[in-house]
Amino acid sequence: MHALDKKLLRDFRRLWGQSLAIALVLACGVMILLTAFGMYRALDDTLAAFYERNEFADVWAMTEKAPRPLLTEISALPGVQTAEARVQEYLMLDLPGRVKSATGLALSLPDTGALPTLNVPLLRAGRLPDPQASDEVMVNEPFAEANGFEIGDTFEALMSGQKRRLTITGTALSPEFVYAIGPGTLMPDDESFGILWMPQAMLASAFDMSGAFNSVTLSLSRGAQEDQVIEALDTLLEPYGGTGAHGRDEQASNAFIATEIKQLKNMATILPPVFFGISAFLVNMVIGRIIALERAEIGLLKALGYTDLHIAAHYVLLAGLTAVLGVVIGWVTGGLSARWMAGEYAQYFKFPYLIFNVSYDAYAISGFLALLTAAVGALRSAMGAAALPPAVAMSPPAPPRFKRSLFDRALAALRLSQPSMMIWRSLFRWPLRAAFSAIGLSLAVAIMISVGFFSYSMSSIADIAFNQSNREDIVLLFTKERSLSALEDIRTLPGVMEVEGELFTPVTLRNGPLEKQLSITTRGAGATLARSIDEAGRVVEVDGPGLLITTRVAEVLRLAPGDSVEVEFMSGRRETYSLTVAGVTEQFFGLGAFMTREAMSHLTRSVPQISVANVTLDPTEDDAFNRAIKDTPLISGAVRVTDMKASFDATVEENISIMNGLFSVVAILITVGLTYNSARIQLSERARELASLRILGFSNWEVSYILIGEIMLIAALAQPLGWLIGYGLGHLMAASFASDLYTIPMVLPPAAYATASVVVLGTALASVLLVRQRIDRLDLVSVMKTRE
Amino acid sequence: MPETVFHTEKLVKTYRTGGAEVHALSGVDLDLYASELTVLLGPSGSGKSTLLNILGGLDHATSGKVMFRDLDLTVQSDRALTRFRRDHVGFVFQFYNLVPSLTARENVQMVTDIAPNPMRAEEALERVGMSDRIDHFPAELSGGQQQRVAIARAIAKRPEVLLCDEPTGALDSSTGVQVLEAIREINEDLGTTAIVITHNAAIQAMAHRVVRFQDGNIASVATNDTRIAPSEIVW
Numbered sequence A: 001m002h003a004l005d006k007k008l009l010r011d012f013r014r015l016w017g018q019s020l021a022i023a024l025v026l027a028c029g030v031m032i033l034l035t036a037f038g039m040y041r042a043l044d045d046t047l048a049a050f051y052e053r054n055e056f057a058d059v060w061a062m063t064e065k066a067p068r069p070l071l072t073e074i075s076a077l078p079g080v081q082t083a084e085a086r087v088q089e090y091l092m093l094d095l096p097g098r099v100k101s102a103t104g105l106a107l108s109l110p111d112t113g114a115l116p117t118l119n120v121p122l123l124r125a126g127r128l129p130d131p132q133a134s135d136e137v138m139v140n141e142p143f144a145e146a147n148g149f150e151i152g153d154t155f156e157a158l159m160s161g162q163k164r165r166l167t168i169t170g171t172a173l174s175p176e177f178v179y180a181i182g183p184g185t186l187m188p189d190d191e192s193f194g195i196l197w198m199p200q201a202m203l204a205s206a207f208d209m210s211g212a213f214n215s216v217t218l219s220l221s222r223g224a225q226e227d228q229v230i231e232a233l234d235t236l237l238e239p240y241g242g243t244g245a246h247g248r249d250e251q252a253s254n255a256f257i258a259t260e261i262k263q264l265k266n267m268a269t270i271l272p273p274v275f276f277g278i279s280a281f282l283v284n285m286v287i288g289r290i291i292a293l294e295r296a297e298i299g300l301l302k303a304l305g306y307t308d309l310h311i312a313a314h315y316v317l318l319a320g321l322t323a324v325l326g327v328v329i330g331w332v333t334g335g336l337s338a339r340w341m342a343g344e345y346a347q348y349f350k351f352p353y354l355i356f357n358v359s360y361d362a363y364a365i366s367g368f369l370a371l372l373t374a375a376v377g378a379l380r381s382a383m384g385a386a387a388l389p390p391a392v393a394m395s396p397p398a399p400p401r402f403k404r405s406l407f408d409r410a411l412a413a414l415r416l417s418q419p420s421m422m423i424w425r426s427l428f429r430w431p432l433r434a435a436f437s438a439i440g441l442s443l444a445v446a447i448m449i450s451v452g453f454f455s456y457s458m459s460s461i462a463d464i465a466f467n468q469s470n471r472e473d474i475v476l477l478f479t480k481e482r483s484l485s486a487l488e489d490i491r492t493l494p495g496v497m498e499v500e501g502e503l504f505t506p507v508t509l510r511n512g513p514l515e516k517q518l519s520i521t522t523r524g525a526g527a528t529l530a531r532s533i534d535e536a537g538r539v540v541e542v543d544g545p546g547l548l549i550t551t552r553v554a555e556v557l558r559l560a561p562g563d564s565v566e567v568e569f570m571s572g573r574r575e576t577y578s579l580t581v582a583g584v585t586e587q588f589f590g591l592g593a594f595m596t597r598e599a600m601s602h603l604t605r606s607v608p609q610i611s612v613a614n615v616t617l618d619p620t621e622d623d624a625f626n627r628a629i630k631d632t633p634l635i636s637g638a639v640r641v642t643d644m645k646a647s648f649d650a651t652v653e654e655n656i657s658i659m660n661g662l663f664s665v666v667a668i669l670i671t672v673g674l675t676y677n678s679a680r681i682q683l684s685e686r687a688r689e690l691a692s693l694r695i696l697g698f699s700n701w702e703v704s705y706i707l708i709g710e711i712m713l714i715a716a717l718a719q720p721l722g723w724l725i726g727y728g729l730g731h732l733m734a735a736s737f738a739s740d741l742y743t744i745p746m747v748l749p750p751a752a753y754a755t756a757s758v759v760v761l762g763t764a765l766a767s768v769l770l771v772r773q774r775i776d777r778l779d780l781v782s783v784m785k786t787r788e
Numbered sequence B: 001m002p003e004t005v006f007h008t009e010k011l012v013k014t015y016r017t018g019g020a021e022v023h024a025l026s027g028v029d030l031d032l033y034a035s036e037l038t039v040l041l042g043p044s045g046s047g048k049s050t051l052l053n054i055l056g057g058l059d060h061a062t063s064g065k066v067m068f069r070d071l072d073l074t075v076q077s078d079r080a081l082t083r084f085r086r087d088h089v090g091f092v093f094q095f096y097n098l099v100p101s102l103t104a105r106e107n108v109q110m111v112t113d114i115a116p117n118p119m120r121a122e123e124a125l126e127r128v129g130m131s132d133r134i135d136h137f138p139a140e141l142s143g144g145q146q147q148r149v150a151i152a153r154a155i156a157k158r159p160e161v162l163l164c165d166e167p168t169g170a171l172d173s174s175t176g177v178q179v180l181e182a183i184r185e186i187n188e189d190l191g192t193t194a195i196v197i198t199h200n201a202a203i204q205a206m207a208h209r210v211v212r213f214q215d216g217n218i219a220s221v222a223t224n225d226t227r228i229a230p231s232e233i234v235w
């Protein structure tokens, strides 16, 4: 091994603390890149494969009831490759050993006994139901697993008011239900929501759908225009109560995964550059300092005949070793965390397989970026070293010039102690370095705030959603629209205390070229259970014919109170009205619009109807109530708001604490990287100065004050900037999360800022104190004897 | 007539600091011969180090001419000067300038790694009497020992010229003598042309020739008819 290489390795060993601190920050960037990129790829690849192999449809549409022959017309539409009709119904399920009801989404299987041609379920166990059987069902695997069902087990389903015992013949997974979310719920709950594949004949006879269908799926031929096909399909289905076709973008399962994939992509592109930037700065600072210390050695190397390239390479390599360390740590942790994340995703997304290709390109890219970062950080200093003329390098560096400035006079006027003076002077002698350190630390604060706000946002969401807007215990879904008298039937169920009805009407809202499909919720005036809340937390009531819309709808359609909006009803007489926006209300899940019952029935010139009943229960009669609804023909499902809140809280708590933990670690690593290195550099630059003070009779702690003071001053100055960046970053995050599925409000109480600052300042202090120990060990004699 | 190794004509070096110009060298004409040991004497600031740096290719002249044999150093690029230093010149400095993180042997290897025809590091160290300290780090060596390692490092490439800037400046007399012995031996055994800058007039007695500097110019050149061994020098 060459002597210069030995020097390199020994220098690296001597600097291990500083190198490690940098390497860890770099490793964070590598790890996040690898995890996010790996997961993004895994989800994307798996989804693409599953969609392709199992013929995921391109367009979906629902009708009330359309005749089978219409399918031929649909198939003939230009751009349609395959069209498939089916019957689709929500069923109330009575599962053995479970008091609470469950909901099933029944889908018809072709009469031929073959698998459907689109959205092909992937058989996991058992077989398809016999097309002639009237009691056989295939269920989705997660539903079977969550309820402990085996092939041959049975459960009961309420079909058109009739209870039927069904036998499970097989289990399957479907590309349509990778993220299986039940009606009216926020999160998947496999125990209480299942997909049931049943023979066409059986479903059709139970729901009076013989020779008819109410759901159609299409695949498009290459190059087809989706919106044109949707328009043509809507026209064909309109006479049969079509509620508006949509593409993959509005297919619930696909939309959720797409959102997740988008977030991973954001994470892979937004965060790593922050870490790489900070690493480059750290490398620059440390290598710059080493080169300043080694001027004489560099001059010597040049005198001995080493070339500029040799010398530059030597210092770039020193940074390179740090980068290699960071890359190795990043690869190991990133590889592990990607796998761990894959496991987490498997809980939410039901894929039959996970295509987790170790993406060598992600490893290569992250490794390359880390090395590049180190090289960029080191290059300027290294080039500077190479450019030192050999003769000049031989003489010791001129002492840094301190100029008396206006600033000095100001300091003098403050009558600071000598050590305080030294702190301020040094800060202003290297203002750029101080500024970069402060920016780095402020990023650490900002990162914590930008993630920390989630927990506050989530509690605010939960509070508004469950404590203020939806105060019912349970939502009962009717099989079809009912008159208000249905509420009286509900009132007679055991344990029911309050009952209020709501009607959901599918509509298309239009404002000029902007349009959105959603459901208008119609409520009785003065409803106390389900209410709308405005931004200030007040209950919003509309009296009169106006329409209340949610913030997200107002945003996407660019509407404000007082504007008029075109409302096309997608059911019933399918009329189009112009309504006035009466107000805007806060709702974080989905899209929404609200009207009063009076206004709606006036508008549609029909008797008031309801499609769900909101109920509060006497908790002591819970079981009796649950048993009773399973036998109530008019109900197709029950959404337990209390359960939903509990599972929301649990999911949020788990995810948030993982996120908070992760990003606290990240902030801590950045802070250690910055402050530890700054302190080490301060110490090496000032060893003589500090030793002189010690010789003059200053105590260890008085001397330490200079070191600690400067770093902590920079850290303190970084806080307000960090708060500001954190606020901005939080907004950016919230905005990047916003979709039609859910939006996240920015809630940032002072505590969020305080937590971030305490963590960063505490870490900074701990890092300096670690370096401060070296002052105790300062060998006064040898420090004063050395040349510099 | 001995071979000329270095030849300078009207060599000028001016430094410009702030507004003022400093004439470190103002027209030096000098010839240095093969296998000769020359001592440069002169008061502080008279331009000795400046001359040595230019001869060794560490610095550029402002004007005038410097020849190393047939090579005109004044017109060489930095790259060519690097090559010249690597192939022909050995340096010894007042403050030893050893790399602290490398042992004595490794410090010498820094040169043998890149020189075209080096001797083994062990041999170079043996020549300066440092065989028994071969794996010591600089911090574990005395000043004289460090300087001897520095000389071993300078001679390991078998340089044609050995340039020493106050090699004994930081040493007491007995360690200084050891270092001077080493230089004289290299000069005699290997025929290396040696130039030694010193403030110590007593050392001139070991030289073939003595060049005196004054205000950036040569004041006098004297040839010693009789030389004495370093061990007989006292200061």
Ligand SMILES: Nc1ncnc2c1ncn2[C@@H]1O[C@H](COP(=O)(O)OP(=O)(O)OP(=O)(O)O)[C@@H](O)[C@H]1O
Binding pocket: B015, B016, B017, B022, B023, B024, B042, B043, B044, B045, B046, B047, B048, B049, B050, B051
């Ligand atoms: N880098 C420089 N910038 C400006 N002036 C310089 C520089 N190097 C040397 N000088 C000036 O050039 C003159 C000659 O310096 P030089 O180092 O050659 O003197 P010297 O004879 O070696 O002195 P000493 O015996 O003290 O080492 C001095 O006046 C010095 O101040």
Ligand SMILES: [Mg+2]
Binding pocket: B048, B049, B050, B165
């Ligand atoms: Mg000198």
